[in-house]
Amino acid sequence: MSFPMLRLRGEIGLLFALMINSLGIVLMLHSNGGITPVASFPYAVYEVWPVLSLGSWNFAFQCALVLLLMVLRKRIVPAYLCSFLFSFLFGRFVDFHNAWVNGIPQTLPLNLLCYFAGYLLLAFGVSVSNLSAMPILPTDLFPRDAAGIFRIPYRRFKVCYDICCVVFAMALLLGFSGGIGGIGVGTVFAAFTMGAVVSPMMRRLEKHVRFVSVFSKRAASV
Secondary structure, three states, X not given: OOOOOEXXXXXXXXXXXXXXXXXXXXXXXHOOOOOOHHXXXXXXXXXXXXXXXXXXXXXXXXXXXXXXXXXXXXXXXXXXXXXXXXXXXHHHHHHHHHHHHOOOOOOHHHHHHHHHHHHHHHHXXXXXXXXXXXXXXXXXXXXXXXXXXXXXOHHHHHHHHHHHHHXXXXXXXXHHOOOOOOOOHHHHHHHHHHHHHHHHHHHHHHHHEEEEOHHHHHHHHO
């Protein structure tokens, strides 16, 4: 049975993705199973230098990713600049969710529920943001566009990118605090599997949902 293509606003899709991605990260961290790979490095910096909130360090990390992408492209990309705003909103959402999720009791069943709920929310959020026809979060934008720049399949680049984030985070934590904190088995599991989950999820969404935004209209008129 075929279903008609659903048309949604990309602006709403991206806002939804920001909310569930930030919630997914906080839930995974709270589960004690391990924070998501893309948030592992700003988390490590936060643990070593807690002069800023976790959300603020996420914002700083994402700004660095945007600047690196423009260096790789050797030009300023206006759409990338919009990502700075979305990064700021994402950081505020992280701090908001962190405030209430910390009230969830720490029991094994609830920890498992938090981890897998966070994992699935994050995978779905990344898929929606990649298809939203909007300038997306740098943590999602970087692997998508860098894979195109280096002509590497997204799935393969995403896995390598996640693993690099985890390795650098562990090195920072071990070097300055002697432990690995919130980086656990779940972090490693997500690093090796998230790309493999996001790719088919995106393909399935593309068959049923089409996002349109002011940016997609501008691109069509050029």
